[in-house]
Amino acid sequence: MTDVLIVGAGPVGLVLACLLGKQGRSVLVLEKKPARDSASNAIGVTPPSLALLGKLGVATELLQFGASIKRVHVHGQERTILGEVNFPEPILSVPQGVTEMVLEQRVRELSNVTLEYGWQFQSFDQDPEFLMALFQDASGNPRAERALFLVGCDGVHSKVRDSIDVAWKPRRFDSTFLMGDYFDETGWGDEAHLFFTSLGAVESFPLGQGKRRWIVQTSTYLDQPGSYLEDQVQERTGIALDPVTRTWQSPFGIHRWISEHYAWGRVYLAGDSAHQMSPIGGQGMNTGFADAEFLAALLEARLEKPKSKLAERWNTLYSRVRRKAGKTAAARSELSMAVGTVRGWASSPRNALLGWLLQVLRNVIPAHYAMLTIPFRNLAQAKARYPELASFKDIQ
Numbered sequence: 001m002t003d004v005l006i007v008g009a010g011p012v013g014l015v016l017a018c019l020l021g022k023q024g025r026s027v028l029v030l031e032k033k034p035a036r037d038s039a040s041n042a043i044g045v046t047p048p049s050l051a052l053l054g055k056l057g058v059a060t061e062l063l064q065f066g067a068s069i070k071r072v073h074v075h076g077q078e079r080t081i082l083g084e085v086n087f088p089e090p091i092l093s094v095p096q097g098v099t100e101m102v103l104e105q106r107v108r109e110l111s112n113v114t115l116e117y118g119w120q121f122q123s124f125d126q127d128p129e130f131l132m133a134l135f136q137d138a139s140g141n142p143r144a145e146r147a148l149f150l151v152g153c154d155g156v157h158s159k160v161r162d163s164i165d166v167a168w169k170p171r172r173f174d175s176t177f178l179m180g181d182y183f184d185e186t187g188w189g190d191e192a193h194l195f196f197t198s199l200g201a202v203e204s205f206p207l208g209q210g211k212r213r214w215i216v217q218t219s220t221y222l223d224q225p226g227s228y229l230e231d232q233v234q235e236r237t238g239i240a241l242d243p244v245t246r247t248w249q250s251p252f253g254i255h256r257w258i259s260e261h262y263a264w265g266r267v268y269l270a271g272d273s274a275h276q277m278s279p280i281g282g283q284g285m286n287t288g289f290a291d292a293e294f295l296a297a298l299l300e301a302r303l304e305k306p307k308s309k310l311a312e313r314w315n316t317l318y319s320r321v322r323r324k325a326g327k328t329a330a331a332r333s334e335l336s337m338a339v340g341t342v343r344g345w346a347s348s349p350r351n352a353l354l355g356w357l358l359q360v361l362r363n364v365i366p367a368h369y370a371m372l373t374i375p376f377r378n379l380a381q382a383k384a385r386y387p388e389l390a391s392f393k394d395i396q
């Protein structure tokens with residue numbers, strides 16, 4: 001029987017598998033996609049996440065692939081300068097597909113961890129001692145797996161979450177965006193630039209490997225964007241992007257919700273299966289990595305002490321601690337989005353206020369975006385707050 005069955009090989013499932021695999025636990029990861037894709041989505045990896053990825057032995061490789069952002073230049077209308085954000089510790093910017101590739105390589109090195117593609121989770125039965133989960137492949141062939149614990153790392157549309165019928169109340173925002181990755185011809189190196197204009201926001205981040213991410217605020221969700229991104233960057237900032245160098249493009253909308261509970265007996269949620277927040281501010285995946293760090297320590301404690309009377313309490317604290325962190329990250333992302341998406345006449349007073357805030361909060365804003373002030377940003381913080389977690393091992 002497998003110790004831990006993980007549904008979904010996104011970044012959070014892969015980190016959890018690596019953490020548990022390093023402890024010598026048997027882990028099976030089943031992923032519904034036929035193979036890993038290279039979608040670029042999340043790029044910002046904050047210092048607490050990088051410290052965790054360092055423990056897994058993948059931080060150095062990711063740093064080689066990505067760009068370390070130390071400074072963000074903030075511009076107003078006509079590229080006037082409103083201020084800058086200088087991070088106390090750099091934020092790594094690297095496409096999510098690369099992060100997943102490096103994590104998967106690490107998973108494959110762990111002989112006690114198995115990762116298989118092409119298996120879609122269907123349902124499970126929970127027993128006091130173990131659980132049985134059912135999967136199906138693309139041809140409809142069934143597969144049953146027995147495990148001591150099940151973790152849904154299966155993203156926003158989590159079937160694991162649905163099978164336990166958690167009350168969740170998604171909230172949809174009107175803001176929409178379009179992003180694209182291009183060869184970087186700006187000469188800006190590893191620096192990021194934000195432009196707050198009356199026509200809408202433009203964001204530009206280095207990605208490493210000679211590439212740069214551009215994001216523009218849009219009026220509607222653009223399924224067929226054509227040259228909208230290049231046109232709007234030109235109009236709002238005067239910068240010409242060469243469409244031929246575009247390697248990836250995707251529109252996105254904004255939803256926010258958080259699961260009421262993250263744990264039921266032997267079943268857990270981590271990452272986007274438990275919470276979704278605005279990508280503006282770049283905190284979703286990072287929040288999921290911190291979920292995985294806590295959960296790996298919890299599962300390790302439960303596997304080591306199967307009869308512990310603290311098991312229920314640990315589950316309660318997992319939900320409480322990680323929900324608090326998730327809610328804070330979501331609220332901060334929402335605030336960033338609310339400030340950044342003001343358009344028309346109101347963008348002028350917004351920019352005046354922003355310029356002032358960048359001055360007076362120059363020590364607060366960088367730590368905020370680097371997630372250095374998120375409650376329970378790592379396991380050590382949760383252990384310091386709750387004595388019942390004292391026996392949780394820091395995975396080294």
Ligand SMILES: Cc1cc2nc3c(=O)[nH]c(=O)nc-3n(C[C@H](O)[C@H](O)[C@H](O)COP(=O)(O)OP(=O)(O)OC[C@H]3O[C@@H](n4cnc5c(N)ncnc54)[C@H](O)[C@@H]3O)c2cc1C
Pocket residue numbers: 007008009010011012013030031032033041042043044045096119120121122153154155156157158159179252270271272273279281282283284285286287288
């Ligand atoms: C445009 C955009 C930009 C973003 N930028 C950032 C950023 O800069 N920083 C940041 O921290 N976050 C960012 N995010 C958020 C980030 O992408 C997510 O938080 C992250 O992908 C969550 O990882 P996950 O592993 O929890 O879920 P996912 O990445 O969604 O992975 C879930 C996996 O489970 C699989 N799966 C689903 N259902 C099943 C099933 N039934 N059976 C088996 N497998 C299944 C899926 O195929 C998938 O591989 C961004 C998101 C978007 C959309």
